[in-house]
Amino acid sequence: MAKLILFPVPIGAEDPDTSLPPYNREVLNTCHIFIVENIRTARRNLKRMGYTHPIDDVTFLELNEHTSPLDIGHYLDPIAQGHDIGLMSEAGIPCVADPGNLITDMAQQSGIDILPLVGPSSILLALMASGFNGQNFAFNGYPPIDPQGRLSLIRTLEQRIHRDNQTQIFIEAPYRNDKLLHFLASHLLPDTRICVACDLTLPTQYIRTRHARQWLTAPPQLHKHPTIFLLYK
Amino acid sequence: MAKLILFPVPIGAEDPDTSLPPYNREVLNTCHIFIVENIRTARRNLKRMGYTHPIDDVTFLELNEHTSPLDIGHYLDPIAQGHDIGLMSEAGIPCVADPGNLITDMAQQSGIDILPLVGPSSILLALMASGFNGQNFAFNGYPPIDPQGRLSLIRTLEQRIHRDNQTQIFIEAPYRNDKLLHFLASHLLPDTRICVACDLTLPTQYIRTRHARQWLTAPPQLHKHPTIFLLYK
Numbered sequence: 246m247a248k249l250i251l252f253p254v255p256i257g258a259e260d261p262d263t264s265l266p267p268y269n270r271e272v273l274n275t276c277h278i279f280i281v282e283n284i285r286t287a288r289r290n291l292k293r294m295g296y297t298h299p300i301d302d303v304t305f306l307e308l309n310e311h312t313s314p315l316d317i318g319h320y321l322d323p324i325a326q327g328h329d330i331g332l333m334s335e336a337g338i339p340c341v342a343d344p345g346n347l348i349t350d351m352a353q354q355s356g357i358d359i360l361p362l363v364g365p366s367s368i369l370l371a372l373m374a375s376g377f378n379g380q381n382f383a384f385n386g387y388p389p390i391d392p393q394g395r396l397s398l399i400r401t402l403e404q405r406i407h408r409d410n411q412t413q414i415f416i417e418a419p420y421r422n423d424k425l426l427h428f429l430a431s432h433l434l435p436d437t438r439i440c441v442a443c444d445l446t447l448p449t450q451y452i453r454t455r456h457a458r459q460w461l462t463a464p465p466q467l468h469k470h471p472t473i474f475l476l477y478k
Numbered sequence: 479m480a481k482l483i484l485f486p487v488p489i490g491a492e493d494p495d496t497s498l499p500p501y502n503r504e505v506l507n508t509c510h511i512f513i514v515e516n517i518r519t520a521r522r523n524l525k526r527m528g529y530t531h532p533i534d535d536v537t538f539l540e541l542n543e544h545t546s547p548l549d550i551g552h553y554l555d556p557i558a559q560g561h562d563i564g565l566m567s568e569a570g571i572p573c574v575a576d577p578g579n580l581i582t583d584m585a586q587q588s589g590i591d592i593l594p595l596v597g598p599s600s601i602l603l604a605l606m607a608s609g610f611n612g613q614n615f616a617f618n619g620y621p622p623i624d625p626q627g628r629l630s631l632i633r634t635l636e637q638r639i640h641r642d643n644q645t646q647i648f649i650e651a652p653y654r655n656d657k658l659l660h661f662l663a664s665h666l667l668p669d670t671r672i673c674v675a676c677d678l679t680l681p682t683q684y685i686r687t688r689h690a691r692q693w694l695t696a697p698p699q700l701h702k703h704p705t706i707f708l709l710y711k
Contacts, residue, residue, distance in 0.1 A: 251606050260501070264596045268496040341605060341612035350609030353673070353687040361606040363497045363679070365596045372574060373484050373594040376583030379574035383616035383644065411616065440586075446596070454586040 247324045249352045250276060250331045251345070253338040253364020254290045257471065259446040261294050264365035270295045272362065276331040278304045278323055280348055287333055308344060317347060324357055338364045342386065342416065367473050368414055371442030374452045375412070377477035382412035388425070399432060406437065406478050413476040422467035425474065430460035433476065440475040443467055480557045482585045483509060483564045484578070486571040486597020487523045490704065492679040494527050497598035503528045505595065509564040511537045511556055513581055520566055541577060550580060557590055571597045575619065575649065600706055601647055604675030607685045608645070610710035615645035621658070632665060639670065639711050646709040655700035658707065663693035666709065673708040676700055 250272060255264050273296055281287035284305045291300065306320050324330055332339050332348055338361075339345040352359050368384050385402065389395050402413040417425045422443075429439055440454040443465065451465060454475075483505060488497050506529055514520035517538045524533065539553050557563055565572050565581055571594075572578040585592055601617050618635065621628050635646040650658045655676075662672055673687040676698065684698060687708075 262499055263501040264499055266495055266497055266499055268493070338602060338606060340607075341602065341615075343612070345606075346609055346612050349607060350687075353607075353609040359607040359685055360683075361603040361678075361685075363596070363598045363603070366599070366602055369571060369574065369599055369602060370594040370596070373571060373578075374573075374582060374592040376579055376586040379576070379579050380619040381617065382574075384614065385644075386613040411618075445594075450593075452592055452594075454583075 246358060247327045247329050248358040248360050249321065249324065249349065250329055251339045251349070251359065251361040252276075252331050252333045253362060254294065254333055254336060256337050256365045256367055256446050257444070264446055265294065266363050269362050269364070272360075273331070274298055276329050277302060278306070278328055279331040279333055280306045280308050280320055280345075281333050282307070282309050282335050282343070286335055290333065308348065317351070320348065321352060321355065321357060338366050341366060341368065342384070365446055367442070367445040367471065370445045371440065371452065371473035371475055372412065372414065374442065375440035375475045375477070376454050377412040377438075377440060377475055378410055379412070381410055382414060384414045386415060387417060388415055390421075392428075395428065396432060399429070402476060403434060403437060406476060410478075415474050417472070417474065419467075419469045419471055422470065422472045423464070426460055426464055426467060429474065429476070430457050430464070433457040436478065438477055440477075441465065441467065442473040442475065443470045445471070445473070479591060480560045480562050481591040481593050482554065482557065482582065483562055484572045484582070484592065484594040485509075485564050485566045486595060487527065487566055487569060489570045489598045489600055489679050490677070497679055498527065499596050502595050502597070505593075506564070507531055509562050510535060511539070511561055512564040512566055513539045513541050513553055513578075514566050515540070515542050515568050515576070519568055523566065541581065550584070553581065554585060554588065554590060571599050574599060574601065575617070598679055600675070600678045600704065603678045604673065604685065604706035604708055605645065605647065607675065608673035608708045608710070609687050610645040610671075610673060610708055611643055612645070614643055615647060618646060618648045620650060621648055623654075625661075628661065629665060632662070635709060636667060636670060639709060643711075648707050650705070650707065652700075652702045652704055655703065655705045656697070659693055659697055659700060662707065662709070663690050663697070666690040669711065671710055673710075674698060674700065675706040675708065676703045678704070678706070
């Protein structure tokens with residue numbers, strides 16, 4: 246039975262051998278149709294990950310903000326003809342913090358088998374190393390940009406930290422990282438702790454947990470470095 | 479600088495090549511002190527993962543409900559003498575749904591570097607394949623056993639699903655899986671959907687998403703099979 250296969254890709258410039266199991270490459274080479282966000286980076290990622298099939302024989306189906314829902318409705322048709330389809334993200338694992346779940350949702354509704362493969366998730370790597378509660382945690386995506394919405398979200402999440410013992414995780418557009426850290430350090434309760442996890446899987450990796458106000462002194466330079474922010478008590 | 483290294487292990491009986499990057503084995507063989515939940519399974523897991531160092535030279539430090547906090551306070555001492563320490567879970571990635579964060583918390587407070595390695599998380603594999611929102615999700619651990627507490631938790635989570643668009647994830651002791659599925663299918667709003675993800679990474683893997691009430695008809699047999707439950711609208 247043909248299926249939808251979820252292929253993680255490396256998070257950054259790291260050697261794929263640090264973040265992908267050997268089995269993924271084996272499965273990758275049996276697959277010749279891929280749903281991707283951007284064809285250029287997908288070609289490059291396939292090559293990096295050891296794809297040996299001639300790339301000109303590969304069918305790429307683009308899934309991004311320019312794709313018409315009408316087209317997407319047909320993306321899984323080849324599965325009925327016995328062809329496996331691969332879904333790849335731009336970085337990390339697909340369907341987490343990216344629009345891939347449009348496709349998995351459609352597959353689930355059609356009763357199509359889905360095979361998720363193991364790969365790097367900066368969210369989980371950060372959580373593992375934060376020292377925070379890993380038995381109860383939430384990933385909240387991007388915080389609102391306007392200060393009022395941002396403050397109101399932070400108040401809600403701080404309640405969940407203290408009442409439910411739930412670690413709160415989010416990300417920010419990398420050029421706004423420094424601003425977000427300053428905002429968090431200034432507005433969280435002083436005994437709330439912040440973990441900053443930056444450049445995961447890279448040699449410059451930095452993962453540090455401190456109390457909110459401590460981050461106001463000599464903060465790290467996070468500008469344009471992919472960073473995960475975690476909050477806990 | 480010596481550091482604390484977080485080593486994932488396979489989730490179940492799968493070949494480690496399906497769930498661990500080659501780099502992990504390389505790092506594993508440089509490490510001769512391990513903090514583990516159970517020494518017997520840790521020895522078995524080291525062997526499976528291709529550990530070649532003589533196992534009798536390895537120091538194991540046990541971390542479980544019998545360990546005294548006084549002992550734990552000294553577990554990271556070898557790092558000051560220049561020895562890396564590995565932290566392994568019983569299955570899957572450490573510090574997520576296990577007590578490993580006692581150790582990472584202590585490391586963070588002492589300014590010790592932590593290196594989290596990539597590996598299989600049944601929570602993330604389930605989320606990827608569920609079709610549910612991966613841009614906002616929460617893992618809630620085990621639900622309470624008493625029906626009243628269980629119902630009250632489910633009502634809270636259902637609010638977060640519909641108001642915050644947040645996918646809700648939990649696990650159950652495997653011998654209570656069938657009972658939990660029946661409870662969820664009966665008590666959730668009819669338009670709430672449940673994804674059942676069972677035996678992840680194994681040939682018997684089963685990942686299906688349906689509306690709550692549909693699970694009352696011909697439910698799968700989950701008894702003693704490791705299963706992740708996910709809820710969304």
